Amino acid sequence: YKPHAVTHASDYFDQLYAWAVELIRRGHAYVCHQRVEEIKGHNPPPSPWRDRPVEESLLLFEGMKKGKFEEGEVTLRMKLVMEDGKLDPVAYRIKYMPHHRTGDRWCIYPTYDYTHCLCDSIEHITHSLCTKEFQAR
Template sequence: MNLQKQHLEITGGQIHTRFPPEPNGIQHIGHAKAISFNFCYARANNGICFLCFDDSNPEKEEAKFFTAIYNMVAWLGYTPYRVTYASDYFDQLYAWAVELIRSGLAYVCHLQGEEHKGHNLLPSPWRDRPMEESLLLFEAMHKCKFSEGEATLQMKLVMEDGKMDSVAYRVKYTPHHHTGDK
């Protein structure tokens, strides 16, 4: 109830919901249920619902999936208040990542692909790297000075399922459908 109260203070008393699909495949019945829940809850409370494409993985996304998702929302009888893209916020996400590093909540790691997977892993040997070093390395990641898989930004946290320090940023040289090579 406290979160809803804060939400309503921020939105001027109006309910805002979102449907956040990843445009990497055809939607299924579970997506239809999520679409209906989010749009109906907003409608029932005189609110608005955003269609927020989580387009942060250019390797798996295709234009046809954006179109198919939008068409499915319309076919189910809903009109988004606005269509947004996670990629529109890449600059803000980058700035927040820098703040997480400065706050000691993230670090640049050099573990390779399979070394990140699984549960009950040992902490990364780079977990306690100095903040200044991680900031320099993160900037180097941003300036394309690492190969894919050579460096990641890790969040310092332990998930409910025991997984430690999930990947927040990685180096990818696949052009993005919305932002190009940014």
């Protein structure tokens, strides 16, 4: 089997970042200070930062990009209620590790939840097969 093309989410990091900024501007995403342990599991408590002002989230997201926070200190979350009581999935997190394709250009990385459908859209993919580890999302 030879695929038509091999692509990577990192091919689209600039576009994914621009769309994240636009989500914040439209009030559909916010920077959150809840720790991973606080938002895991079924029916986690809503984030106290969910209604943070747009301008504040924009400044904090820029700070995330510039490396002003520690890993795990802040995330960018999308405002939506998912199936089964799960709230506001994480769209971006901080990781201070060079990327195998982009080097040290980025210290914030988009999550699978954020990139999967967007990259499919960019690439005009109409059907996507996923393994069961993503079933909960």
